[in-house]
Amino acid sequence: MSILEIKGLSVSYGAIKALEGIDLRIEEGEIVSLLGANGAGKTTALRAISRLLPIQGGDILFQGKSITQVPVHGVVSLGIAHVPEGRGVFPSLTVQENLKLGTWANKRKSAIPDLRQEVYRIFPRLEERKTQLAGTLSGGEQQMLALGRAMMTDCRVMLLDEPSMGLSPLFVKEVFRVIKEINATKGTTILLVEQNANMALKIAHRGYVLETGNIVLEGTSKDLAHDPRVKEAYLGHQ
Amino acid sequence: MNMADQQGKTLVRFRNIAIATILVATLVQFLGNVGLFNNYYLHILTVIGINIILVASLNLVNGYLGEFALGHAGFMAVGAYVAALIALKIPLPALVRLPLSLLGGVVAAGVIGYLVGRVTFKTVGDYLAIITLGFNMIIVNAIQNIDYLGGPRGLTAIPKGTNLVTVAVCTVITYWILRNLVDSVYGRMWLCIRENAIAGELIGIDVNKVKNLAFTIAAAFAGLAGGLYAQYQQFITPKSFDYLKTTDILVMLYLGGMGSLSGSILGVVAYTVLMELLRNVLGMVAPQLADLRMLISPLILVLIMLTRQYGLMGNREWRWLLPDRKQAEGGDA
Numbered sequence A: 001m002s003i004l005e006i007k008g009l010s011v012s013y014g015a016i017k018a019l020e021g022i023d024l025r026i027e028e029g030e031i032v033s034l035l036g037a038n039g040a041g042k043t044t045a046l047r048a049i050s051r052l053l054p055i056q057g058g059d060i061l062f063q064g065k066s067i068t069q070v071p072v073h074g075v076v077s078l079g080i081a082h083v084p085e086g087r088g089v090f091p092s093l094t095v096q097e098n099l100k101l102g103t104w105a106n107k108r109k110s111a112i113p114d115l116r117q118e119v120y121r122i123f124p125r126l127e128e129r130k131t132q133l134a135g136t137l138s139g140g141e142q143q144m145l146a147l148g149r150a151m152m153t154d155c156r157v158m159l160l161d162e163p164s165m166g167l168s169p170l171f172v173k174e175v176f177r178v179i180k181e182i183n184a185t186k187g188t189t190i191l192l193v194e195q196n197a198n199m200a201l202k203i204a205h206r207g208y209v210l211e212t213g214n215i216v217l218e219g220t221s222k223d224l225a226h227d228p229r230v231k232e233a234y235l236g237h238q
Numbered sequence B: 001m002n003m004a005d006q007q008g009k010t011l012v013r014f015r016n017i018a019i020a021t022i023l024v025a026t027l028v029q030f031l032g033n034v035g036l037f038n039n040y041y042l043h044i045l046t047v048i049g050i051n052i053i054l055v056a057s058l059n060l061v062n063g064y065l066g067e068f069a070l071g072h073a074g075f076m077a078v079g080a081y082v083a084a085l086i087a088l089k090i091p092l093p094a095l096v097r098l099p100l101s102l103l104g105g106v107v108a109a110g111v112i113g114y115l116v117g118r119v120t121f122k123t124v125g126d127y128l129a130i131i132t133l134g135f136n137m138i139i140v141n142a143i144q145n146i147d148y149l150g151g152p153r154g155l156t157a158i159p160k161g162t163n164l165v166t167v168a169v170c171t172v173i174t175y176w177i178l179r180n181l182v183d184s185v186y187g188r189m190w191l192c193i194r195e196n197a198i199a200g201e202l203i204g205i206d207v208n209k210v211k212n213l214a215f216t217i218a219a220a221f222a223g224l225a226g227g228l229y230a231q232y233q234q235f236i237t238p239k240s241f242d243y244l245k246t247t248d249i250l251v252m253l254y255l256g257g258m259g260s261l262s263g264s265i266l267g268v269v270a271y272t273v274l275m276e277l278l279r280n281v282l283g284m285v286a287p288q289l290a291d292l293r294m295l296i297s298p299l300i301l302v303l304i305m306l307t308r309q310y311g312l313m314g315n316r317e318w319r320w321l322l323p324d325r326k327q328a329e330g331g332d333a
Helices: A043-051 A072-080 A095-102 A109-122 A126-127 A139-152 A169-186 A199-203 A221-226 A228-235 B001-009 B014-033 B039-064 B073-091 B094-120 B126-144 B166-181 B185-202 B207-233 B243-256 B263-287 B289-306 B326-328
Strands: A004-013 A015-024 A029-034 A057-062 A081-085 A156-159 A189-194 A206-211 A213-221
Touching: A004 A043, A004 B014, A015 A029, A015 A043, A015 A213, A029 A043, A029 A156, A029 A169, A029 A199, A029 B014, A043 A081, A043 A156, A043 A189, A057 B001, A057 B185, A072 A081, A081 B185, A095 A139, A095 B185, A109 A126, A109 A139, A126 A139, A139 A156, A169 A199, A169 B039, A189 A199, A189 B001, A189 B243, A199 A221, A199 A228, A206 A221, A206 A228, A213 A221, A213 B094, A221 A228, B014 B039, B014 B166, B039 B166, B039 B207, B039 B243, B039 B263, B073 B094, B073 B126, B073 B207, B094 B126, B094 B207, B126 B185, B126 B243, B166 B185, B166 B207, B166 B263, B185 B207, B243 B263, B243 B289, B263 B289
Parallel strands: A029 A189, A029 A206, A081 A156, A156 A189
Antiparallel strands: A004 A015, A004 A057, A206 A213
């Protein structure tokens, strides 16, 4: 049984169809990247999975059970954490408080100290700045905080929306390294939406390519990276 | 931390200020009763106390939660009428009557607030403002048309249960509860929702529920203020709780500062004192000028909004009113 399975998912904004019945299958412990140009429907897919958007058709199964009737906050406590585009940290709260709020939906309260230690191990910078207001962190640090806060929810699946967007090249590398580390050490399954196809395919096991609301390609990262169509559209000629 | 701070921490802190407030209020009330303290000033102090409860509680919704609710006087009306009815219709010894009537007002306003919140928090922004304003009007109009509640003439001869001492005690308790709420995990969630509601949802906050919690608590305290007002003034009419009263509360709130409980105190004191000063000064010049203060007060609000958008104390607190733990960390919360 796949940990997350999406069957024939369609989402519309009014009369405009954003997703026209896509199928995705994500196995436990995988990093799966979802590639596509602007407006292909990548963010829409993530927002539909975390229930921020109403869906018009299809089903979303988490560990074999449909979650289409679960409210947003319920999805989080089931174990799906969505780190939205633009990070969404709470600027007037401290780093510590941001992390603490991440535990709100966490059902295993006894696991919280370990989770915090884990977050500080992966992101030593956050521990150094724990009493600082999140709004005063750099963009890269805010992304780290958003990832750390998602970890605090004790999630099994992380939905990451453009985690490298707007970061310096150094931080881009660091973000991808960290995503890989979270996946490797904690076994967290990751669905990664990225514009930076090059980096995404480097850390992902498999990938899907989304074009105007449809999945047009899928395969292992290696296959995708060598596919002429992907090369041309997303990786640039090499 | 230097010596001065240490000393400051031991003496000027919330508990001591609270005790001092109640002691001073008791003394002033006593002096007023024996004719050694001007009753007009006594009245102003009592009104200030009641208004602090109203403004500080609305701050939960409009300041910390960042929503814009426009119906606070409606909940005050619920509290006032329920408390007045209990005081009027149930024969009780005075010692039991006051707490019981206030409790009745608080619970009734809280329940109505919860129900209104259930409906309104499906919307945000302008819609929420309009719907809450609508509820304010509905409550006032309903009371106006119920004979049992005295209709437009209101209720009279309510037993006098309130004076400056009871108001001071209630204000201190209210402030203490609100301050601790704001400092609690719920307070943090209100800030989260204000800053980024979607991110709040995505970390598992049931946004509507947490919003409605703030709204219900705010309504309950408005009910407390209403109960105190009814038993202080001894007569109430629906008109005292219409949207003009809501506007008054809003003016004091925005003057004092959004997201600052200290600001709520400052706003109420500054506005009330200013209005009374204007009334007296203008009245001295020429009695017909006294109404000019109604023109000057909105003008002051406009100036405040233009120069200090978040009010006098926006998002800052007086250190000595913070919880001890926070006070040690220092200043701005």
